[in-house]
Amino acid sequence: MFKPLLLAGALALASSPLFAAQTVVPGKSFIDFTFTQMGGKVDGGFKAFTGKVNFDPAKPEKTQAEIVVDLNTIDVGGPDGNAEAKKKAWFNVPAFPKGTFTATSVKALGGGKFDVKGKLTIKGITRDVAGPMTATQVGDQLELKGSVALKRLGFQLGEGAWADTETVADEVVVKYKLLLSGKPD
């Protein structure tokens, strides 16, 4: 019979990034980061990103998520730093304008808490990343809040002289809040 084939086809479609059960509401979501420069914490963030998510807190194992960040909108706290961050030694934005996160597994830890794992691609380099997340229903929208600890040098962020971790530490903590509109499948 053709039914199993059709089903396989439908599943293949569902797992492609074409899904869009829920979308990230811009303006009410943020993707920020904190890094250590000369021993002091500095806050930054990305002003533009899009997200397509299919996440049901009751069925986290079925989660699909793809977040695409417009790296050209990076803000590291000042105009000089922002210009520097887009250069070749850092994000090399002209060559790699987007950063992408794709969820690979979401496990419920109870009490609205989840353990999220996924693949992060920046500058053409893909690494496994993980972090805790909480999900809260806000009206008919779902608010996801979490953090991911990264090593910048793993993505070749800061090459040459900038690889010095005394100036800018290797560890960067990404903090996000994603407000999702729409219903999961």
Add this chain to the structure above:
Amino acid sequence: MSRPAPQGYDKLQILLHWGVALLIAGVFSLALIFDDMPLSPAKFGLIGWHKWLGIIVLLLACARLAWRIIRGAPKADAALPAWQRGLATGVHHLLYLLMIALPLAGWLMSSAKGYSVILFGKIPLPDLVGKDEALGHFFKEAHELMAWTLLVLVLLHAAAAIKHHVIDKDTTLARMLPFLRR
């Protein structure tokens, strides 16, 4: 004050005067060097030392002011015309004001720009104001204006001291440089 003014500066006052003078020269030079540099770890290093030594200037300037108030300072040579004594006192007051206000403006600028001052990369100092780009710009302008004003005052102060020693041949400079005593 009712107390009689001391006859000269004590060892502590002399030590602090020259120590702060050297620090100010160093901090000023660092700023001139890093100002034109492109962003780099080396530039961050120089900015770090500029901030740290600037905070030391602030602390030492407060110590100098406190000790000057407690112990007092010698009066200007009574033989000098009143306008010269008044000018010297005015410049001294402005120098003290700038030794405190200039590093404070730098600290405020750092705080407003979102970069905390971490003394020697180890001791975090509190942020004096929250992050505010416009305020950061204001304190940067104030910091720079005060720096150039301080340079002019220091040159005037030094020129006057040399003039007293070389032309007037009085004891004004020797009070701060005891080996020059004749």
